[in-house]
Amino acid sequence: MYAFFIRTFEGSKTQVELLKEKIRQDGKVLSEEVLKVDSFLNHQIDPVLMQEIGKEFVARFSDQNITKIVTIESSGIAPATMAGLILGVPVVFARKRKSLTLTDHLYSAKVHSFTKNESNDISVSKDFISNEDTVLLIDDFLANGQAALGLIDIAEQAGAKIAGVGIVIEKAFQPGGELIRKAGIRLESLAELQSLQDGKVQFVGEEAF
Amino acid sequence: MYAFFIRTFEGSKTQVELLKEKIRQDGKVLSEEVLKVDSFLNHQIDPVLMQEIGKEFVARFSDQNITKIVTIESSGIAPATMAGLILGVPVVFARKRKSLTLTDHLYSAKVHSFTKNESNDISVSKDFISNEDTVLLIDDFLANGQAALGLIDIAEQAGAKIAGVGIVIEKAFQPGGELIRKAGIRLESLAELQSLQDGKVQFVGEEAF
Incomplete structure (x- = not known):
């Protein structure tokens, strides 16, 4: 319902073009597997770009x-909140915890991080997802798919x-x-990285590039 | 610059009135010191309310x-991002970590949580705050003020x-x-809790109430 009020960003560029341009300009290829986008997505956030991502x-x-x-804390929150604003629906962020002792009234799932080589639980209160919901799952990155x-596991439990x-960068x-x-499960990734070889971003x- | 495009929410109610109404309706007084607002601020997020908070x-x-x-991950991100969108400025969220081994190229500060009785470091990359910035610090709750x-410490280091x-609930x-x-330091708290005695929210x- 907000769609009419959203300013068009830089004329006729599509949301995906804007995102890719930002990745090319400000992304830092740290290795063949790691792209750092701390300047607009993972630590500093570009709210206008997040709004464009939400629209897409x-x-x-x-x-x-x-x-x-x-979504999952923390980097998923900004793009998810923008999508939620446009749709006029609530956003729930799963919490990450080392391990859960109190799993009462929570849906939880184990998530292994290959980069950090550790497992965390993510959890969502049973108050906030139900079998009457149709949920869109949003995250900033998709790599090994564990998050x-x-x-998905949590949504299915509910x-x-x-x-x-919906993934910002796959x-x-x-x-x-x-x-x-x-x-x-249907997957929509806005920017798909083909490779990060030779220090270059290739979509x-x-x-x- | 977005101000003209933002829909007025529920007619003529002020942002603060909307927030207080939400706290009265959906906040849960767990003790004389704890108000749970997981249904719209700390776990589930109401994006439209977050936009109103950003405007305020x-x-x-x-x-x-x-x-x-x-701001600080995770609950500060949504209101901060909405304020950033309206102002057209970047949002940086400080990361929480148990303890920092790598403090290289980071501004960091120790934050003690009285509720959890533990200390965490919060940190911001030196890339994202400088002596040319005028920063607005936003957080969801203000209690003992440690966060x-x-x-403030991090902004001063930079x-x-x-x-x-700017605080959503003090x-x-x-x-x-x-x-x-x-x-x-100038402090603007949108909803100020006088007490939570007898299970009641008193502003x-x-x-x-």
Whole structure:
């Protein structure tokens, strides 16, 4: 319902073009597997870009009657909140904890981080997802897919309908995307990284930059 | 610059009235010191209310030439991002960590949590705050003031000008507010809790509810 009021950002560039441009300009390739986007997504946030990302998620899932957006703290919160604002639906962020002693009244899932080589639990209160919800799961990065699969697990525990997974940046050279599609879940990644070889960002279907 | 495009929420109610109404309706008084607002601020987020809160912060600091908003993960991110969107400035969220081994290229401060009885470091990359910034520090709750003082410490380490501190809910019966004002920092709290006695929310200057 907000769509009419949102300013068009830099004329006719699409949301995905804006995002890719930002990644090319400000992303730092730290290794063949690590792209650092701390300057606009993971530590410093560009709210105007987040709004554009929110618009794009909403457009891609406009055929779904989404009642709630679910994400994970912390970097998922900004894009998820922008999508929630546009749709006029609540946003729930799963909390990360080393290990849960009190799992009462929580849906929780174990998420293994390959980069940090540690497992964390993520959890959502049972108050905030139900079997009447159609949820859109949003996260900043998709690599090995463990966080997204954790969110899917939680949504399934709640009996919610899963509209799909919306990802800001997918490392298409890692297995997360395939795992989600194999689980029969719709995946929309706004920027898909083909590779980070030779210190260059290469998007799927484009030349290396 | 977005101010003209933002829909007026529920007619003529002020942002503060909307927030207080939400606290009265959905806040849960767990003890004389604890108000749970997980349903719209700390776990589930009401994005439309967050936008109203962002508008109010921007209005209150409209005499300041704010270049950056600084908050703490995770619950500060949504209101801070909304304020950043309206102002068109970046938002930086300080990260919480148990203890920092790598403090290289980081501004960090120790923050003691009285509720959890533990100390954490919060940190911000030196890339994202500088002595050319005028920062607005935003957080969801103000109680003992340790988190806000940590943010002030970090902003001072960076040599930034501090426009002030914006808080969604202040527990005015705890010492944080006084500590911040004593430090000579301007404080704007949108909802000020006078007390939570007898299971009731009482705002400063109002009857118990």
